[in-house]
Amino acid sequence: MPQVLIADQWQDYQLIDTGGGLKLERWGEVVLVRPDPQIIWPKRGSQDWSGWDGYYHRSDTGGGRWEFRRPLPESWTIRYRNLTFKIRPTDFKHTGLFPEQAANWDWCSQKIIAARAAGREVSVLNLFGYTGAAAVACAAAGASVCHVDASKGVVQWCRDNAALSGLAAAPIRYIADDCLKFVARELKRGRRYDAIIMDPPAYGRGAAGEVWKLETHLWKLLIECRALLSEQPLFLLVNSYTSNLSSIVLDNLLTELMSKAGGRINVGELGLPSQRNEMILPCGIFGRWESKENELLQRTNA
Numbered sequence: 001m002p003q004v005l006i007a008d009q010w011q012d013y014q015l016i017d018t019g020g021g022l023k024l025e026r027w028g029e030v031v032l033v034r035p036d037p038q039i040i041w042p043k044r045g046s047q048d049w050s051g052w053d054g055y056y057h058r059s060d061t062g063g064g065r066w067e068f069r070r071p072l073p074e075s076w077t078i079r080y081r082n083l084t085f086k087i088r089p090t091d092f093k094h095t096g097l098f099p100e101q102a103a104n105w106d107w108c109s110q111k112i113i114a115a116r117a118a119g120r121e122v123s124v125l126n127l128f129g130y131t132g133a134a135a136v137a138c139a140a141a142g143a144s145v146c147h148v149d150a151s152k153g154v155v156q157w158c159r160d161n162a163a164l165s166g167l168a169a170a171p172i173r174y175i176a177d178d179c180l181k182f183v184a185r186e187l188k189r190g191r192r193y194d195a196i197i198m199d200p201p202a203y204g205r206g207a208a209g210e211v212w213k214l215e216t217h218l219w220k221l222l223i224e225c226r227a228l229l230s231e232q233p234l235f236l237l238v239n240s241y242t243s244n245l246s247s248i249v250l251d252n253l254l255t256e257l258m259s260k261a262g263g264r265i266n267v268g269e270l271g272l273p274s275q276r277n278e279m280i281l282p283c284g285i286f287g288r289w290e291s292k293e294n295e296l297l298q299r300t301n302a
Helices: 099-117 133-140 152-164 179-189 214-228 247-258 292-301
Strands: 003-006 013-019 022-027 030-035 054-058 064-068 076-080 083-087 123-127 144-149 172-176 195-198 203-205 211-213 235-240 264-273 280-290
Touching: 003 099, 003 280, 076 099, 083 133, 083 152, 099 133, 099 195, 099 235, 099 264, 099 280, 123 133, 123 179, 123 214, 133 144, 133 152, 133 172, 133 195, 144 152, 144 179, 152 172, 179 214, 195 214, 211 214, 214 235, 214 247, 235 247, 247 264, 247 280
Parallel strands: 003 264, 030 054, 123 144, 123 195, 144 172, 195 235
Antiparallel strands: 013 022, 022 030, 054 064, 076 083, 203 211, 235 280, 264 280
16 A cells, blocks of 8 residues: 655754645745645635745746745755755746655665665666765665756755765766666666666656656666666666656556565655645655665665
8 A cells, every 4th residue: 555754854954834736835934935736725814924035936838947035055955864965946936856865865875775784786876866866875875876966956965965975976877868778778778776766757858858758768667777777676766756656656557567576665755744734735745665685685785
């Protein structure tokens, strides 16, 4: 059955309140208001939302703009456990980090740490890696990482996050490329990875204008990633923010993909706890496959 995993171990981030299509969040010392299509319930009338520093106003014609009540630095940092991330409000309402993914960072780190404790080297491929939080978390756990995204700007952001986390010299490859093309080339080169993470968008364009459509290309990518896994793989993690895609779809895909490999599949939703109204904000779905060996490693090191 699908699970709901709550990212509730944050200190520097907080989802303060939700309602009326908006979320009130604290990012370090900065309070932001941003729209969220999942929030179709109303605000509670007695709650005060007036203390914000930045408010993203969505336009009826698409996109939007930020309104700031006080001058903010171009960027600032927040921490999660031993990791440090650069935060910056972007033109598309995002801040460079998806805090609900902390539940996945912890899971990946645990798998890598267990394998390293058993004497294994671990290589991780992070596809559609955005600003690299997962890549940095895996590197901090002791893995060598290949981080891939079509945008040169967010690949540089990943470098910045690694440096902020004390991992400037960590074995991370930074690749700005179309993920499908990169995976195909890695197969030809004979490279293999012990773990693969991917956050494919519903729609996107590669570095050279290549069109990506999740419903068209995800299965092809999964097949090629299956071939990229090493002879003793640890895990495969797929995230999706596509609102019309069920976690059961990911379960079906991973079951079909990994049926001959054994292991365990787990799917569900990621969520953030709201402080004031005690609701859970749904923040996308995940699908995880882990090998039997990886399960045994964790039990041995528990």
